[in-house]
Amino acid sequence: MNDHFDTLITESLHREASALTGRGAGFGDVRRRARRRQQRNVAAMAVPAVLGAAALTMRQSPQPEGVQPVGGSTASTTGVSSTSGNVPESTSRPSPATSGPTASTIEMVTPSGDPTPTTVVGVITTPSEFATTIPDNVIGSVVCLNASGDPTFAFVRGCQISVGGGKWLTAGKVSTTSFVMALNPVAKDRADRVGAMLGLKVRTLDTSYLPDSIDLANSGADVVVVMSPAGTPSTTTTTIVPHP
Amino acid sequence: MSEMSIDPLLAAPPAANTTEVWVAEGIESTYERLYPRLVRLAYLLVDTAEHAEEAVQDAFARAYPKWNRIQNHDAYMRTAVVNACRRVLRRRMLVRRTPQPRPDDATLGADHIADVVRSLPMSLRQVVVLRYYLQLSDAEIAQTLNIAPGTVKSSLHRARARLREELS
Numbered sequence: 001m002n003d004h005f006d007t008l009i010t011e012s013l014h015r016e017a018s019a020l021t022g023r024g025a026g027f028g029d030v031r032r033r034a035r036r037r038q039q040r041n042v043a044a045m046a047v048p049a050v051l052g053a054a055a056l057t058m059r060q061s062p063q064p065e066g067v068q069p070v071g072g073s074t075a076s077t078t079g080v081s082s083t084s085g086n087v088p089e090s091t092s093r094p095s096p097a098t099s100g101p102t103a104s105t106i107e108m109v110t111p112s113g114d115p116t117p118t119t120v121v122g123v124i125t126t127p128s129e130f131a132t133t134i135p136d137n138v139i140g141s142v143v144c145l146n147a148s149g150d151p152t153f154a155f156v157r158g159c160q161i162s163v164g165g166g167k168w169l170t171a172g173k174v175s176t177t178s179f180v181m182a183l184n185p186v187a188k189d190r191a192d193r194v195g196a197m198l199g200l201k202v203r204t205l206d207t208s209y210l211p212d213s214i215d216l217a218n219s220g221a222d223v224v225v226v227m228s229p230a231g232t233p234s235t236t237t238t239t240i241v242p243h244p
Numbered sequence: 245m246s247e248m249s250i251d252p253l254l255a256a257p258p259a260a261n262t263t264e265v266w267v268a269e270g271i272e273s274t275y276e277r278l279y280p281r282l283v284r285l286a287y288l289l290v291d292t293a294e295h296a297e298e299a300v301q302d303a304f305a306r307a308y309p310k311w312n313r314i315q316n317h318d319a320y321m322r323t324a325v326v327n328a329c330r331r332v333l334r335r336r337m338l339v340r341r342t343p344q345p346r347p348d349d350a351t352l353g354a355d356h357i358a359d360v361v362r363s364l365p366m367s368l369r370q371v372v373v374l375r376y377y378l379q380l381s382d383a384e385i386a387q388t389l390n391i392a393p394g395t396v397k398s399s400l401h402r403a404r405a406r407l408r409e410e411l412s
Contacts, residue, residue, distance in 0.1 A: 005404070005407075005408070006376065008357060009357055009361070009372065009376045009407065010376045010377070010379075012356075012357035012358045012361070013288055013357075013358060013361065013372075013373065013376050013377040014377065015358070016287075016288060016358035017284035017285070017287060017288055017377060018284070020283065020284055020287045020293055020296070021293070025279075025297055025301060027271075027272050027275050027276070027304075029301055030271075030275060030301050030304040030305050030308065031308070033301055033302065033304075033305035034304075034305040034306075034308035034309065037305055037306070038309065182312075183309060183310070183312065183313075184308065184309045184310060184311050184312055185270055185271065185311055185312060186308070187309075205312045205313070207313055222309055
């Protein structure tokens, strides 16, 4: 009796399912949904970042072009500031930190006429400091991981490239070298550009570097910069065309 | 009993020696491969084709950023789709507190058992669909729904009793 009844249910469900005729949506729909979700996540996290940035800006003396000042060659700065508007094509301006002998600016520039706003997402302080101006659609979801094994590691203490408003996280394990990883297959291109911008190699994803304490995937992050004292990002000026 | 075309990939977790191939598979090809079957699974849970497709796409969109970190894509997407169906039903509950007839209710008489399955509460319906449509074991259902195997057994028992009562 039981078997017969089970068979009836099974047959019925299969008949019902096979009668379905869907429109067979393509993968493009999924990509659009994923992008919208990511944008919502970024927007949700950008609000506290902007508020924090505003508070920091108010506490500091005015600086040109809204970019945070960077301290002396051994100091680190943890400020983050935000502004919007298009950066002209091929713009590459010196950082306010150029007082230091090794400081330079890295800017990622939108193509001429591209309406994508550009956001100053942060300031990285290194032994050779540099500021970073990045269109938010390019690496608005980059997270820095301190893989040096030293919580006072000066480089990452100043690292402010992060979707979450300027935070670095402790990596899951120590690395002897700095590098970039894409958190998902579609971010490979972005990871390549971040790697090129920072002068770091791009490696395949090794989840053991990801911290257990936070779900990076749900944070909207898709590129991770793993930093170690060896091979910290170079400071060459780079112009990168954003993701289409 | 007529021959049932149970999809082996949906019906069971991958064999150990195929895992690497699956991990290497991109999201787009997985989408192409699983989409029709997952939509059918969702259809049995949410009862409109539109909502079923919505649930499957939502599940893939959520999996998209973390695709590289998913070990067993098929099992993961199966769970993701069931969760997406729950979200669809929850949203629907907010829109209307009382059940309304489906748009294609004219065809309902064609398969009374499927209709009765649809009338079950979601907690029972999902267990019935996973068991009888995907032919999953108790352990696999428990893993998919993140519930205890004992809960699967008791849910199936209650669901069967309800179905018998409705169909008698």
